[in-house]
Amino acid sequence: MKMTKYALAAVVAFSASSVAIADGHGNKKATDTSPAEDLAAYRAYFDKRHPDDGAGGKPDFSNGVYSILADARSQWENTEEFPPYEDMVAKGEALWNTKFANGKGYGSCFGDDPAQRKNYPMWDDKRKMVVTMELAINECREANGEKPLKYKKGDITRLTAYMAYESRGQKVDVQIPNDDALAAYNDGKSRFFARRGQLNFSCASCHVQNSGTRVRGDTLSMALGHGTGWPVYRQKWGDLGTLHRRLGGCMKQMRAKPYKAQGEELRNMEYFITHMSNGMEFNGPSSRK
Amino acid sequence: MAKKSIKVRAKEKGGVVTVKALMNHPMETGLRKNKKTGKMFPAHYITEVTATIGGANALTANWAGGISKNPYLAFDAPGKKGDELTLSWTDNQGNSESATAKVK
């Protein structure tokens, strides 16, 4: 196979001790590798790092650590016999079908189709910004004279749980159509790989370099697959939460000041994180420890 | 919309009915402290569970606070398709709930 200049950069980046792909730090610029190269690098890295699902099969990375730990997977399968988010999906369906005060509903913004997962996050070229599904929901509400929903928990998670459930099986296919979108993607990528906070860890420190390793009783999940299952029911929360809730929470755990939910930083990170799951299937809502 | 207190389903294969149920209950042991008041949450747990299939006793169980919150229960018992399964519980505070399902 003929190695292009960029493929070589990706391979060199691989062997760099701190990161698997060019991240915008150290001597490498985020722009050194293209999104397509990043995708290939992720898959090669995680396939090599986790060849086994713990039961003699190949991991389905869309199930977090349950993809690689047979013991934890069987406990999770037991939980899923009565999915903890079942009632919330039903509540979300009721919310979807409830008209606004002006007589219109969510259907008027979303073409009467709740199965919207595959359309987000997307690059809005008019406004030069990344639009997430949660943002689109609140923009729909505000356009129809309704107050916006809170972004981390509550009704927005019921709505997105219903929409995600209806969208199950859709392939992740985040598009990066032009240079402005690419800049947002690279911004998200840089933030994912940036060290931060008192502990001086980056997202990649745990979820790329140390995926599968233990932090006391927890096993660190792989970054590949992080985009597919939202919203997530976490046992620790006893409730559903959005991706931005988890990102902010994790930053707090790293003793860093958390980015604001649906602010530019987290939307760009969502753009990067979800793109890296391209080709996998959306499987939200999902349940985790 | 009120949350269903007992979710139950029953499937028959070869004369054996597999029953799976999830019950909504706090299952407080009485040993957990309310951080706001400094007092213990009072003990509040299911003490007895009974199940009947087609009117015949299928299972009786004695429970206490060691069973997890929102208890899960599964068991195999004799029965046939179309039988009515009834699952009931009583707790230490005198409450009780019941649910039925048709064996599929």
Add this chain to the structure above:
Amino acid sequence: MNTDMKRRVFLKGSLAAGTVGVAVSAGLLAPQAVMAAWPKAEFEAKKMGDLGAASGDIKVKAPDIAENGAVVPITVSHNMKADSVAIYASANGTPLVAQFMGPGAQTQVSTRIKMGKTGDVIAVVKSGGKLHHAKKSVKVTIGGCGG
């Protein structure tokens, strides 16, 4: 006792009229199984009693490492004629967790239990007047990543 009275009334009401009588005479519903008082002393005991002999005919399925000590899924299966199947968590302050009786306790029974710390899940089957047991060790750890 007030709770017993409530329970007897409740049981009669929950079964179809006359079913209790039919079931009792058919031997399907031993009066003891219906009317026995909740075994308070056993559930409050801080130590486990006699477990009987270890038996390969009883299988205890439980995780090697509990994802969440408050919710540990377990399954007990056996092929004996069981008067009762009891489940203990050896390291809990009060180890007895549950007792199962009747036709549904004859092959396999599953539930989710609380385990305060690493210990054994022990199933004790009472059969033919004797006790038999099997156990499975479960590790319970504190997580590292809450959030």
